[in-house]
Structures are given as C-alpha cells and as structure tokens.
Amino acid sequence: MSLMPVAEARRLLLEGVARRETELVDLSKANGRVLAEDLASTRTQPPFPASAMDGYAVRHADVAESSKTLSVIGEAPAGHAFGGSVGHGEAVRIFTGAPVPEGADTILIQENARRTGDVIEVLEPPAKAAFVRPAGLDFKSGERLLAAPTVLNFRGLALAAAMNHAQLPVVRRPVVAILATGDELVRPGENPAPDQIIASNHAGVAALVEDCGGVPLDLGISKDDPVELAGHVKTALAAEADILVTLGGASVGDHDLVQDVLGAEGMDLAFWRIAMRPGKPLMAGHLGRTKVLGLPGNPVSSLVCSLLFLKPLLKTMLGLGETEYEERIAELGADLPENDRRQDYVRALLDTGTDGRLVVTPFEKQDSSMLGLLARSGALIVRPPHAPRAGAGENVPILML
Numbered sequence: 006m007s008l009m010p011v012a013e014a015r016r017l018l019l020e021g022v023a024r025r026e027t028e029l030v031d032l033s034k035a036n037g038r039v040l041a042e043d044l045a046s047t048r049t050q051p052p053f054p055a056s057a058m059d060g061y062a063v064r065h066a067d068v069a070e071s072s073k074t075l076s077v078i079g080e081a082p083a084g085h086a087f088g089g090s091v092g093h094g095e096a097v098r099i100f101t102g103a104p105v106p107e108g109a110d111t112i113l114i115q116e117n118a119r120r121t122g123d124v125i126e127v128l129e130p131p132a133k134a135a136f137v138r139p140a141g142l143d144f145k146s147g148e149r150l151l152a153a154p155t156v157l158n159f160r161g162l163a164l165a166a167a168m169n170h171a172q173l174p175v176v177r178r179p180v181v182a183i184l185a186t187g188d189e190l191v192r193p194g195e196n197p198a199p200d201q202i203i204a205s206n207h208a209g210v211a212a213l214v215e216d217c218g219g220v221p222l223d224l225g226i227s228k229d230d231p232v233e234l235a236g237h238v239k240t241a242l243a244a245e246a247d248i249l250v251t252l253g254g255a256s257v258g259d260h261d262l263v264q265d266v267l268g269a270e271g272m273d274l275a276f277w278r279i280a281m282r283p284g285k286p287l288m289a290g291h292l293g294r295t296k297v298l299g300l301p302g303n304p305v306s307s308l309v310c311s312l313l314f315l316k317p318l319l320k321t322m323l324g325l326g327e328t329e330y331e332e333r334i335a336e337l338g339a340d341l342p343e344n345d346r347r348q349d350y351v352r353a354l355l356d357t358g359t360d361g362r363l364v365v366t367p368f369e370k371q372d373s374s375m376l377g378l379l380a381r382s383g384a385l386i387v388r389p390p391h392a393p394r395a396g397a398g399e400n401v402p403i404l405m406l
Contacts, residue, residue, distance in 0.1 A: 008280035010390075011313065011348050017275050018289050018314055022296070024154075024324035025177040025247065032166055035157050038175040039218060039323045044151040046168040050143040053086075054105040057136040061096040061118055061125060062087075062109035065133040073127045077120070081106060096125055105137055112136035144168070154324040156218070179248060179322045181214045181315075182241035183207050184224040186234065186254040186263055187302060192226065205376060206252045206300070206307040213311050217319040222246060229254065234266040242295060247322060249295055250315065251288075253302025263299055264288060272297055280390060282347045283373035284310040303373035309350050309385070312404075332387065335403045337395055338366030344392040350404070355383025365403055382406055 009017075027041040056062065067075055075096040081087040083102035091097055091108035099105070099112065114136060117129040144150055150168060151161055154176065165173060190204040191197045204226055211221035222244060227237050234254075241249045254263035267290065268274070274290040277299075281287075283306035288299030298315055300307045320326065336358065341351070353365040365386055368378050384403040395401055 008278050008285065008347065009276050011279060011281050014276055014279050014287070014289070015314065015317065018318060019321050022318065022321045025179055025322050027174050028177050029172045030175055032162060032171055032173060035162060035173045035175060036159070037218060038157050038178070039325060040151055040153045040155050040157055041174045041176045041324070042153050043149045044165060044168065044170060044173070045147055045149045046144050047146065048169050049141045049146045050167055051138055051140055053140050055138045056099045056101055056103050056105055056112050057138050058112055058114045059100050060112045060114040060136065062091060062099040062106050063096045063111050063113050064091060064093065064109060065111040067094055068111065068113055068127045068130055070130055071127055075125050077123045077125060110134060110137065176323050179219045179319055180222055180244065180246045181219045181248045181250055182222040182224050182244060182246035183210055183250045183252070184237050184241070185226045185252040186229065187226070188229050190226050205304055206302070209308045210250060210252065210300070210311050210315070213316065214319065217316050218323050219319045229262055231262055231266050234262060235270060238267065238270050242292060246295055248318065249292065249297045251299045252307055267292070267297060280347045282349050285347065287314065304376045305373040305379050308379060332402050332404055333363065334400050335363035335365040335384065337397050337399050337401055338364045339397050341367060341386070341388065341395040343394045344388045344390065346390050348390055349388035351386040351388060352378045352382040353384050353386050353403070354381065363403070365401065
C-alpha cells in the first residue's frame with residue numbers, strides 16, 4: 006500500500022465535518038468557549054452622560070475664568086443621581102461614574118477647585134465638556150460587538166457582561182474518548198513489571214484536547230485482547246463521543262489488533278499509513294457519527310500526529326474552520342541531510358539570533374520514543390518529501406511549539 010501525503014490525509018479527515026450543536030452556558034462558565042452566534046448589546050454604555058472624575062458638575066459658562074465662585078447645591082455619588090438641575094452659579098459635588106445632572110455640561114475636577122463650606126472657587130478653568138463621558142461612548146443598544154466564531158477570553162467576557170448577557174450561546178465542546186492499548190502499558194504511579202512501561206500518550210493527548218476546546222474522556226488502557234478492545238469501543242459509542250482516539254495497536258504486528266476490532270464494529274476506514282515521519286501508521290475512519298483517529302503508539306509520533314490531525318479536527322468541529330499550521334520561517338543552526346519520500350517533522354531547539362531572526366537547531370537523534378527531546382523542542386522543522394540537503398544558515402519552514 007502506498008503512503009498517503011499529509012495534505013491529502015488532512016483533507017480526507019476533515020471532509021464533511023460540521024460544527025457541533027449550540028448550547029447556552031452561564032457567563033461564568035464561558036471562558037475558552039467558542040461563541041456560536043454574533044452578540045449584540047442589550048443596552049447603551051454608558052446609559053447616561055457620566056462623570057469621568059471626582060469633582061463638581063458645572064455649567065461651562067460659569068467656570069470659563071479663574072477665581073469664579075459657585076454655590077454647591079447637592080451631591081451625586083455613583084449610583085445616586087442628583088434629582089434637580091444645575092443653574093447659573095451652581096455646582097453639584099459629583100463622583101466618578103455618576104450621572105451628570107441636568108443643566109451641567111462640564112466637570113471641574115476637585116484638584117482644580119477650592120471649597121469653603123458650600124462655596125467653591127475655580128482655580129483652573131476646564132475646557133467645555135471636560136471629563137464628561139457622553140451616553141453611548143463605549144457602545145449603543147443593538148450594536149453587534151462580538152462576532153462568531155470567536156474564542157471567548159477575559160476581554161470578550163467582560164464585554165459580554167457589560168452588554169448585560171448572563172448566558173452566552175456557544176458551540177458544544179466535542180467529546181474525545183481516548184483509549185490506550187497494549188499489554189506493555191501501566192498507568193503513571195503504578196509499578197510496572199520488568200517488561201512493561203508507563204503509559205504517557207494519553208496524558209499529552211488529553212491536554213491537547215482541552216487546549217483545543219474539547220472534553221477528554223479517558224477510557225483507560227486496554228489489553229491486547231479483541232473482546233476487551235471491543236468493549237472499550239462500545240463504551241465510547243455509548244458515551245456519544247464525537248471522536249475516538251486510539252493509541253497504539255494500529256500497525257501490522259501480530260498483536261496490533263485495533264484496526265481489525267474497529268472494522269468488526271463497523272468502522273468505515275478513510276485512510277491508513279501516511280507519508281510522514283514520525284507517525285506513518287496513522288489511521289482514520291468513522292463509526293457512525295463518531296470520528297476515529299488511530300494514533301501510533303510511539304510517544305512522539307502520537308503527539309505530533311495529534312498536533313497535525315486531531316487539533317484541526319477539533320477546531321473544525323468547533324466552527325473555527327480548518328486551521329492551518331502556524332508555519333514560520335527560521336534559519337538553520339546545523340546542516341540537514343537530504344530527505345526521503347516521507348514528510349519529516351524534525352524536533353529542534355529554537356533560539357533568537359543576534360539580529361532577531363529565529364534560529365532552529367535540529368537534535369542529532371530523532372527517535373520517536375524520545376519524549377524528552379520533544380519537551381525541550383521549541384519547534385518542528387518541516388522537511389517536505391525529497392527535500393534536498395539544507396546547510397546551516399539556510400531558511401526552512403517550522404511549526405512553532
């Protein structure tokens with residue numbers, strides 16, 4: 006079987022994927038969620054001309070010159086409007102955020118006034134309309150201020166609150182069932198037998214799912230047993246998972262049972278075996294409405310494939326579109342040999358040169374079991390199939406990590 010190019014595999018994986026349903030969530034639960042509909046304000050902000058400073062609400066004509074004196078006729082704290090109006094020679098003590106009384110058009114800040122009893126003297130005349138926030142300065146009722154789709158953050162949520170939205174329409178978070186497979190695996194914290202290792206892929210994949218806006222569902226570790234594997238698959242389907250991610254067991258060894266078990270459960274296989282390194286034994290398909298992504302068992306292969314395939318799948322389900330890789334250009338810090346027919350994703354240190362340019366230096370070893378190198382990497386150097394030798398100082402495309 007020939008190896009499928011990375012771009013073609015991505016196209017097939019995302020083909021026909023639609024945005025998930027919309028749900029309403031409380032404002033306090035909406036951080037990091039994807040807004041599903043444009044959001045318009047239900048009110049004008051500020052809803053009235055408001056003072057921007059502590060001072061005195063006055064008529065500009067009365068304070069156009071220094072040494073003028075005015076009578077203080079009342080007070081307007083924030084939340085308590087002055088009930089009367091300001092006439093000739095009058096002032097109202099006012100505080101930040103309070104409505105500007107009728108008749109007043111300017112704020113004389115307290116630093117520029119001297120008060121004696123109920124009389125103030127103008128020390129420095131203000132400009133007309135100084136420190137008055139007009140009604141609607143920020144936004145007006147009916148104005149659409151948040152566009153969908155957008156990932157809600159502290160700024161957007163503060164704005165939504167100011168617009169008086171207690172609940173927000175958001176895209177339902179995709180549920181991703183994650184199943185590790187292999188007799189050799191035990192959970193972190195357990196004591197492995199001499200011929201076993203600690204499972205790590207599920208932790209990284211689950212974190213990426215959360216980072217991308219999904220909900221990870223940990224199905225645990227399945228032994229290399231068809232009946233046990235099938236039981237876990239049924240659990241994922243019963244949970245109505247949007248995506249089932251299997252870790253390991255999708256290759257061609259005698260104990261690689263995942264593809265056969267999924268096929269027996271009715272999986273429609275879209276592709277298998279990709280022209281990439283690391284990550285060649287990548288599998289994709291679907292079981293009814295559930296997308297299936299079979300990731301390689303080697304830790305680095307699993308995480309790189311998650312970045313290149315699972316991340317765009319989640320983003321598409323959230324309505325954010327098929328996000329392209331955040332590819333940039335950097336200068337090589339060491340030579341790279343000619344590449345073969347597979348697209349390479351080379352782990353590399355990332356640094357900044359004296360001229361501010363990004364510099365990437367590939368690690369000498371690139372074994373797909375070495376998570377330590379991935380953790381130290383700042384970027385992946387992208388080497389297209391049959392790329393010629395590249396020397397130090399040449400520009401290469403990279404994916405930022």
